[in-house]
């Protein structure tokens with residue numbers, strides 16, 4: 563179970579606990595929305611699909627020194643988060659493209675991969691995102707130069723099940739094709755092939771991931787809804803900034819995924835919490851001052867893990883460094899003690915804290931946590947009266963950029 567501890571919130575604001583009827587009504591609202599398909603996604607993804615994803619990933623792993631995951635926003639951030647946190651070290655090196663227009667970035671990427679075997683997973687639900695399509699063109703010409711007629715064996719296209727130009731290309735070329743269901747939006751698509759295929763390329767156990775999400779969907783919605791309600795109480799009481807914090811640097815990109823999820827779902831109609839992220843303890847040395855003593859309009863949502871499964875003993879001292887009290891301790895233990903002390907310091911400084919604890923730092927724990935935050939994000943939006951599943955602002959700038967480029 564995901565455990566939520568709101569004692570560091572109720573010190574500052576009065577939160578209203580939702581009753582069972584309110585929780586059930588929220589659940590139904592999300593599920594019955596035309597874009598609510600992600601909620602059932604962990605149940606809907608069948609063994610044959612998982613098998614096909616794993617087989618394609620195995621093929622790519624066998625034939626590639628590099629795998630270039632090409633996509634933007636929701637078609638990239640979930641995959642990246644899973645790979646960074648849970649990818650196995652003996653996998654091909656995973657590189658990223660398709661979420662920027664930087665000449666420096668694409669040139670460096672090409673320099674890196676040109677003389678090596680590589681494959682490309684290109685994800686775009688709409689099949690129209692400028693950055694993704696431009697990067698893919700470039701990678702495709704290199705694949706053609708390298709592998710000629712066999713280039714499509716190195717390409718997997720993840721897109722919507724309607725005849726977009728990208729899907730047509732994949733069909734004609736004979737590339738691998740995977741589908742993002744129409745009723746699942748980009749930032750909610752981590753349990754579709756957009757998240758699962760790249761993750762499997764890094765040897766992430768996607769079956770365990772889905773098992774965790776199923777467990778959360780079956781048993782955890784009420785906790786996610788109560789967290790959503792507490793977030794809204796904070797917002798209404800003037801806490802307009804939410805800072806996602808983790809003490810696990812390998813989960814740093816969990817923050818990037820979380821920021822997009824909440825930012826794009828909630829930032830609408832002139833309102834919405836401003837989401838930002840920090841990774842501790844590193845960012846205590848950059849943002850710690852602001853959080854401790856800056857404007858009192860922020861609170862922290864802290865993601866912790868009960869069992870990180872990995873520990874490391876503190877080495878014997880090499881010189882009198884003043885840390886002899888830590889001699890018999892371990893890194894995991896010290897990190898846990900530091901978490902508590904930091905939360906207490908920030909509470910004393912006037913920054914509320916919501917603690918979210920996942921059972922394990924592994925596929926199962928991540929599956930649960932991703933579903934938990936998706937549920938709480940959608941629930942928060944419905945409580946505030948905005949639709950979580952549209953992003954007219956994103957569409958507006960995409961259109962303007964394309965117009966300005968004459969495309």
Ligand code: PA5
Nearest residue numbers: 635636637686687688691748749
């Ligand atoms: O969450 C969203 O809908 C967006 O962030 C999209 O994922 C992003 O703009 C990329 O779109 P697409 O997958 O159509 O290329």
